Amino acid sequence: MPRITLSSVIASLALTTAATAETKIELWHAMGGALGETVNQIAENFNASQDEVQLTPVFKGSYEETLTAGIAAFRAGEQPHIMQVFDAGAATVIGAKGATVPVQDLLADNGVDFKIEDYISGVRYFFADSDGKMIGMPFNSSSPIMYYNVDALEAAGVTPPATWEEFQETTAPALANAGYIPLAQSHLPWIFTENFMSRHNLPFATNDNGYDGLETEILVNNDSIKAHFTALTEWQESGFFEWYGTGWGDNQTPFEEGKVAIWLGSSGSFGGLSKKDLGFDFSATYLPYWEAVTTEPKQTFIGGAALFAMSGKSDAENAATAKFFEYLTAPETQVFWHKETGYVPITEAAYELAAAEGYYQEQPAAEIGIKQLSLDAGENTRGYRMGFYVQIRDVMNREYGRILTGETSVEDAFSTIEEEANQLLARFAKTQG
């Protein structure tokens, strides 16, 4: 009978398509320049490694633009399968419960083993929910670390400072005498606020840094951090510290040019720095801490971004995404990514593999990020979860800039940040209603 024939043809067609055609998935990311090339390389390697899934990475601009593009696409029902969301956007994407498939569920549903203990401790919970379930797969995980110009420190006869007290008393004066600008940094909110809190184990927000609810208030207006910024302004006056603006690169360039001796940047900057012909030796070590605040410095948490599996996709597509995540977390992939970019490997196994290959004997500085993320944890080192955090960061950047250009005082700046951030948090709570 024709009817049966027809339907059986369709059925068999469908079967053959399912069996032979590759499932195509898309990844939207914010990795420009050399980092983007490495992402492309991973995608090519993944596509070559199997013939069921075809992954296309698409560069969507800055972190903020990528998030906005992803949200818009989601509302239009045209979301990519995987979206890279950065630390400051975590509350937005995790707050929208139906927007993503928690990576932990995705992997479990598709028969991929998942144990959160396999991940190195500093990366486990930043992109997790309040129960510790991992929602986003940490991807380009980095932590702020201290890079230094080895030649400069030798010329000045000092060693890299472990504490800010040491920097202030010994390191900075010697470096300044040797003709260097002792210190610069590339991201004030990330390095001198978020990770300052973690390193000194200070609470950053109420509700367990915001993980436990929406009625959160920021705790940024405290004496320790104000003392730190007061010190910064003093260092700036005595020529120990220079600020080149909010842009990341503007602060990194003087270090690369050999003018600045110590630069606080991302562990993910390692790859780029080591590829450049700098004309001096550089190395890295832990972020200094204030002995006056704590004698037991803690780990920092990851910055950078995670990959989120967007909801509303077919089972086959979700399986494909899971397959890519499996590939991505494989030790070999992680070690490749780690070596190319300087971002930390996210699993213990990958870390061990890199160590076994002798990578850290060659490049001790490459290990600093991981080691710093694996220092002792405290109750305030998991991360933070605050809504409209992109704007909160903008407020911090604005006020910090004003402190450093002398337009406002440390005291006024922090009360402004507290006031505006709390207003933003209250507004965000209402968007979730």
Next chain:
Amino acid sequence: MKRAGFTTISLPVLLLLPQLVIIAVFFYWPTVVAIHSSFYLQDPFGFGSTFVGLENYADLLSSREYRKIAWFTVVFSGLVTFFSLAIALVLAVKADKVLRGAKTYRTLLMWVYAVAPPVAGFIAVIMFNQSWGPLTEFFGLFGHRFMVGVNFNDTAFSMVLASVWKQVPVNFIFFLSGLQSIPRSVREAALIDNRSASGRFWDVTFPLLAPTGFFLLIINITYSLFDTFGIVDTVVKGEPGNNPMTLVYKVYVDGFRGNDLGGSSAQSVILMVLVLALTIFQFRLIERRIHYT
């Protein structure tokens, strides 16, 4: 309508339809949506939302920062308008006077009209590069360490400079054509009456150019409010920080960077009111102008 028009009904309806459909869908609908969402706080993914009445407006108007940005926008628009009009006027008067090379000058002075604002911003970024920008070095000669992205005034200066550079040509074209339309007889009479060149300019030429100037004033204010977005965005490299910004850039920062749909929509509505006020002002002026001519 022409008195001697056609009386068909279906044809004009068909002719008007594309225009009406497009403005209904892409003008009236978005405008209504903007007003509507300005009363809500919404989850960007579209899952939750709360009706908050006028709260978005109250938050904005009570925000010190928003008022600062509004004030900067006013100062910025004033500076850009003044300098691009003044420079263009001087150049137009001179270009109208010279006999030799008039056409070459005209071309050289107007081509920048076609340059896109972000390209102007991009060029400013290069010129003011902190390490080797030619203009940074130029200011260095006078002992000023020019730092775009750090110093508020320096950054504002580079934005104003790029915006003026981009806007001089339009004003130049209008002033020049205004000057050239002044009748020969008027000029000759002025030449006899008034011996000094500057006297002739202020007594005869300037008043005759005033209508063009009024019209350009509005054009320039609109330009500095809206079209300079590309310049601001490229100069701050997408990082607002403590850099100056205009109201339109703030709409973008809150709406597209920060995903605060309600707050950003409320800002849009405030801008709409502002533009409406400007337009009414413009009509008053044009009415007056019609009376004069």
Next chain:
Amino acid sequence: MRKPKLSTLIDHAVLIAGSLFMMLPLLMVLQMTTIPDTEIIRTGPSLTIGDQFDDNFTKAMFEASGFSGENTGLSMLKNSMILGMGFAVGKIVIGMMAAYAIVYFRLRFATLAFWLIFTTLLLPLEVRILPSYEVVQWLGMLNTYQGLIIPLIASATATFFFRQFFRSVPEELVEAARIDGAGPVKFFIDILVPLSQTMIAAMFIIMFVYGWNQYLWPTMITTDEDMYTLVRGIKQIVQVLEGAVVPEFGRSNVLALVAVIPPVLVVVFFQSWFVKGLTESDK
């Protein structure tokens, strides 16, 4: 020969200074396309002319930076052309049709239509950008040429321009046409359109430049690399300059030049039409 007067010399000096003010930035961009990037990051723009232009040009026009391999300078140039042309043509066609209907027909709702269209002049796209974006998104027109072009047409500048012009066309023409038995369509195509040729050309130039130079709107609604226009690409260029190991100043400057040259050529070559169009629209 008479000695030139001092005032003439001053006039020329002012004009030369003005021309340099307008020209120097472009010359700097041009210079930077000819020297190696490694030299630029050390010294910045200088007075030497290098030999890297061909290399940089090839890189900028034919090599892509993304994975898709689609955002080459050539593809951005194509998109800019489509945006500029599509916008200009769309705006002129729709504007002429609407203006014709308003000026030449006795319509009961003509006044209403007139005011509906007129209001669009009051609010620029920038103030309703977010909801416009949402509308385009609902219509599934993100990353399409329609989505790029049509919302930009939703302002009635061209309609007004042609309305002004049609009103200045002598009444006798339409009467004569009616006596000859010409219908409205014939009158429009055979008489009014040819009569408007100069106006159309002038409008076309202004609208082409306007469309080509759009930035905010393309930045929002095109997120696919193969849809980028040159001007939208500037944003990417600045970001890539920030993140790259050796910032590719040469390549970026070539792209900036390519973004500038076509509209500049149009303006320079069709100067008289363009000036006429611009100054006539002031009514």
